[in-house]
Amino acid sequence: MVESLFPSIENTSESSPESRRKKPRISEMAEIESRRINEESLKRWKTNRVQQIYASKLVEALRRVRQRSSTSTETDKVVSGAAREIRETADRVLAASARGTTRWSRAILASRVRAKLKKHRKAKKSTGNCKSRKGVTETNRIKLPAVERKLKILGRLVPGCRKVSVPNLLDEATDYIAALEMQVRAMEALAELLTAAAPRTTLTGT
Amino acid sequence: MLEGLVSQESLSLNSMDMSVLERLKWVQQQQQQLQQVVYQSSNNSHELLQILQFHGSNNDDLLQSSFSPFQMLGSGFGPNYNIGFGPPHEAMDECISRTSSCHMEPVDTIEVLLKTGEENRAIALKNKRNPEVKTRGEEKTEKKIKVEAETESSMKGKSNMRNTEASSDTSKETSKKASEIQKLDYIHVRARRGQATDRHSLAERARREKISKKMKYLQDIVPGCNKVTGKAGMLDEIINYVQCLQRQVEFLSMKLAVLNPELELAVEDVSVKQFQAYFTNVVASKQSIMVDVPLFPLDQQGSLDLSAINPNQTTSIEAPSASWETQSQSLYNTSSLGFQY
Numbered sequence: 004m005v006e007s008l009f010p011s012i013e014n015t016s017e018s019s020p021e022s023r024r025k026k027p028r029i030s031e032m033a034e035i036e037s038r039r040i041n042e043e044s045l046k047r048w049k050t051n052r053v054q055q056i057y058a059s060k061l062v063e064a065l066r067r068v069r070q071r072s073s074t075s076t077e078t079d080k081v082v083s084g085a086a087r088e089i090r091e092t093a094d095r096v097l098a099a100s101a102r103g104t105t106r107w108s109r110a111i112l113a114s115r116v117r118a119k120l121k122k123h124r125k126a127k128k129s130t131g132n133c134k135s136r137k138g139v140t141e142t143n144r145i146k147l148p149a150v151e152r153k154l155k156i157l158g159r160l161v162p163g164c165r166k167v168s169v170p171n172l173l174d175e176a177t178d179y180i181a182a183l184e185m186q187v188r189a190m191e192a193l194a195e196l197l198t199a200a201a202p203r204t205t206l207t208g209t
Numbered sequence: 210m211l212e213g214l215v216s217q218e219s220l221s222l223n224s225m226d227m228s229v230l231e232r233l234k235w236v237q238q239q240q241q242q243l244q245q246v247v248y249q250s251s252n253n254s255h256e257l258l259q260i261l262q263f264h265g266s267n268n269d270d271l272l273q274s275s276f277s278p279f280q281m282l283g284s285g286f287g288p289n290y291n292i293g294f295g296p297p298h299e300a301m302d303e304c305i306s307r308t309s310s311c312h313m314e315p316v317d318t319i320e321v322l323l324k325t326g327e328e329n330r331a332i333a334l335k336n337k338r339n340p341e342v343k344t345r346g347e348e349k350t351e352k353k354i355k356v357e358a359e360t361e362s363s364m365k366g367k368s369n370m371r372n373t374e375a376s377s378d379t380s381k382e383t384s385k386k387a388s389e390i391q392k393l394d395y396i397h398v399r400a401r402r403g404q405a406t407d408r409h410s411l412a413e414r415a416r417r418e419k420i421s422k423k424m425k426y427l428q429d430i431v432p433g434c435n436k437v438t439g440k441a442g443m444l445d446e447i448i449n450y451v452q453c454l455q456r457q458v459e460f461l462s463m464k465l466a467v468l469n470p471e472l473e474l475a476v477e478d479v480s481v482k483q484f485q486a487y488f489t490n491v492v493a494s495k496q497s498i499m500v501d502v503p504l505f506p507l508d509q510q511g512s513l514d515l516s517a518i519n520p521n522q523t524t525s526i527e528a529p530s531a532s533w534e535t536q537s538q539s540l541y542n543t544s545s546l547g548f549q550y
Contacts, residue, residue: 069469085466090459153444160451170416173423176447180430183454190461197468 048181057100057189064092065193091115094162097186105178106171110163 094111101108158165161179428434431450434443
């Protein structure tokens with residue numbers, strides 16, 4: 004879907020993984036996926052094109068966020084709310100840049116849809132279930148070996164990877180870390196840009 | 210001396226005049242010898258590999274204690290061997306045909322002799338078991354197969370031991386050949402010296418190697434992971450790093466939230482190229498958290514790419530926001546719908 008929008012850009016840089024992705028059958032995709040993630044994830048989040056695309060998308064998204072928030076009244080609390088919105092926007096943009104090849108990116112994009120659906124459901128029901136589940140796990144808790152406990156924690160950190168097998172989890176974590184690094188770099192650059200540009204406006208304002 | 214041994218056996222079996230009792234006694238002797246050989250060398254010698262390879266074709270009926278290590282490896286190779294080497298005795302029971310076909314790849318010096326011996330025994334068996342060929346799962350047939358396989362193994366074990374004593378090169382050759390042949394058909398795992406070679410531990414080892422390979426990738430990307438050894442420590446570092454990155458994103462998003470009102474104004478002044486320049490500057494002055502991060506190189510193609518994205522716009526982002534909005538909206542619609550693969 005996104006590919007159709009950027010045909011010329013992505014074909015040259017990522018043509019081989021894409022062709023590899025489309026041709027083989029579903030049974031082989033997992034293996035090829037993990038191999039691709041291992042070999043390329045460190046590089047693909049550092050390529051120039053990805054960064055440019057992310058940067059431009061981020062700028063677009065922030066504009067939309069700003070336009071949406073400008074309609075509502077501004078208070079002090081809005082900053083944290085806006086921060087959350089911006090973070091979520093940035094995450095979504097990051098996931099979109101991943102082109103749906105990784106589990107965490109799909110989970111991030113899907114979570115937005117899920118969150119919208121959950122608003123319609125009753126909140127009480129969900130909290131009740133959560134409590135009962137917690138109680139059960141508390142009583143049945145067995146001390147898992149340290150490594151497995153840490154793997155679970157890692158699974159909770161990477162979005163959408165709670166019930167993923169260990170090798171896939173490590174793959175996803177690799178890609179996620181590389182993507183997060185790029186995201187941090189982009190946002191820092193943007194913030195620097197704005198702070199550099201801001202004094203001009205504030206000076207004129209005051 | 211090797212030939213003597215083999216020929217003796219072949220002779221002894223060849224003669225159908227030999228009474229059943231004598232043959233059984235001989236078989237029991239071989240059995241004892243085999244057990245000795247097995248328990249001596251089972252864990253210590255990698256010549257066992259060869260024995261296993263020659264036994265590659267064990268049937269599922271051959272479940273015995275002394276054979277379980279062989280068979281684990283062998284059962285995987287069984288059907289492959291069958292396909293790979295057309296068994297000469299096709300009318301016979303599967304096991305026997307496979308056992309005979311197994312002999313196709315041994316060292317030349319033993320090959321011919323073993324073959325003859327095997328064929329002789331196979332023929333003897335065939336004559337004996339013709340009425341019973343069709344009935345599978347009968348204990349008698351099982352026992353006979355057991356016996357035959359045992360004798361084979363004992364003989365091969367002996368011959369192998371002697372062979373390796375004589376010259377290790379040929380054994381390496383056979384193992385190489387066998388491993389090559391293995392690679393043609395099945396898993397590419399080679400059992401190392403002194404390690405268990407049953408199917409489960411092989412699979413376990415393959416899985417562990419996969420996981421350790423992936424941990425190595427993670428080690429490369431997470432700074433500070435090299436100093437810690439062991440999976441737990443590395444996982445600690447990784448978790449720490451991910452949390453750190455996520456906190457950074459939160460902090461930066463808060464910063465951008467404050468700066469957001471100036472976004473539009475700032476964007477008018479700044480073009481994409483400057484954005485890229487800031488990437489490099491920021492990265493260069495980054496603290497220890499971002500170690501070994503390659504810079505975003507300035508690229509002249511940046512503007513071109515952007516124009517490709519937004520065909521309605523020029524290189525700078527000064528174009529009317531309407532087209533921008535629609536394009537980005539369409540982008541988000543498609544992306545939020547999920548990727549259909």
